[in-house]
Amino acid sequence: MEFCVQLSSDYPDKAYGGDRVYQDMLDQAQLADRLGFDAVSITEHHLVNCLMMPAPLTFAVKIAAHTQQIKILTSVVVLPLHDMRTYAGEVVVADIFCEGRLFLGVGRGAFKFEMERLGVPMEETRERFDESLDVLQALLTEEEVSWHGKHYQFEALTIMPRPVRPGGPPMMMAVMNPEGIYACTRRGFHIQTTPLSGNHQMLVDQVDAFNRAKTDMDGAGDGLTLSLSRVAHVAASDAERVRKNRAAYDYYCRFDNIYLGPGIVDAGMIRQIPRAQSAEELEKSLLICTPSEMVDRLGTYADLGIDRVIMNLNFGLESADTLEALQCFAEEVMPHFTDRPARIRAQTSPPSLQAVR
Numbered sequence: 142m143e144f145c146v147q148l149s150s151d152y153p154d155k156a157y158g159g160d161r162v163y164q165d166m167l168d169q170a171q172l173a174d175r176l177g178f179d180a181v182s183i184t185e186h187h188l189v190n191c192l193m194m195p196a197p198l199t200f201a202v203k204i205a206a207h208t209q210q211i212k213i214l215t216s217v218v219v220l221p222l223h224d225m226r227t228y229a230g231e232v233v234v235a236d237i238f239c240e241g242r243l244f245l246g247v248g249r250g251a252f253k254f255e256m257e258r259l260g261v262p263m264e265e266t267r268e269r270f271d272e273s274l275d276v277l278q279a280l281l282t283e284e285e286v287s288w289h290g291k292h293y294q295f296e297a298l299t300i301m302p303r304p305v306r307p308g309g310p311p312m313m314m315a316v317m318n319p320e321g322i323y324a325c326t327r328r329g330f331h332i333q334t335t336p337l338s339g340n341h342q343m344l345v346d347q348v349d350a351f352n353r354a355k356t357d358m359d360g361a362g363d364g365l366t367l368s369l370s371r372v373a374h375v376a377a378s379d380a381e382r383v384r385k386n387r388a389a390y391d392y393y394c395r396f397d398n399i400y401l402g403p404g405i406v407d408a409g410m411i412r413q414i415p416r417a418q419s420a421e422e423l424e425k426s427l428l429i430c431t432p433s434e435m436v437d438r439l440g441t442y443a444d445l446g447i448d449r450v451i452m453n454l455n456f457g458l459e460s461a462d463t464l465e466a467l468q469c470f471a472e473e474v475m476p477h478f479t480d481r482p483a484r485i486r487a488q489t490s491p492p493s494l495q496a497v498r
Contacts, residue, residue: 149184155410169454169467176467189399226280233305241306454467
């Protein structure tokens, strides 16, 4: 089982500055690369300070320029917000600049506040996503593509440059419903999922749907992977566990507001609102624990056959906290699952965003 660091760009204080937020994310990507993590992942969200990344392909290219071998996943890009006729070319160029390390995770959009202020009614996101995905795949695989659908109508065109990899970078689908996982796997997509509430039976059903689909593909899906997204952090003591779980609870008070709640946003800052779930109940579903506890809890995922765990470590903690947790995780947890030792932390400081401007 492999591990991925989600560079989720949490921005709870405008005074901190966007340049410092993204420098923190770049530092994490470089450290993850040096320590032997499999991947980093990049969100796409606009107009809000939670999971804040309005330019994921740009950031993917930036990361590729400052790392050596780590995979770079978009997790996920929101297709209904883009015009596939131009976006397909951006994907091809990003894949070239990332030198084959880009995985294109795609989704339909989750925040009503964001989608509707950008002109996409939430009730249309499914149909817009489905057509956008079909258009994108056609443009990445064929020349002289014309289209006459509900949301796209255009005469024959060919995106340039042509993809270096046939069909473009591998695609990953964000989906939670087990039958949706089955259908997307059958179509040849890698899968990213999460049981948001921490419900174990839901996870079992998700994994079963993925495995059923691969079995029904008679070997054609053997290279497909299932990634599981979880909020996680390493805690060295009970006091640290309490502090980090408190930060995670505050984060979810903002996340719930924008995800399924009323979407109250004050000049880009998501308002923290009360949650129905208690802090104690939330803690049970998060991976915030000691290294030894982490090994035990991740063992359940390994036994189920999860290929990759995407860890969201950015939920309001100091950057130094997260860098230290990455180092600890690589040394004390990751070798139990990857059968390889952690690499030694590089002694030189990573180049800053300011230094390369």
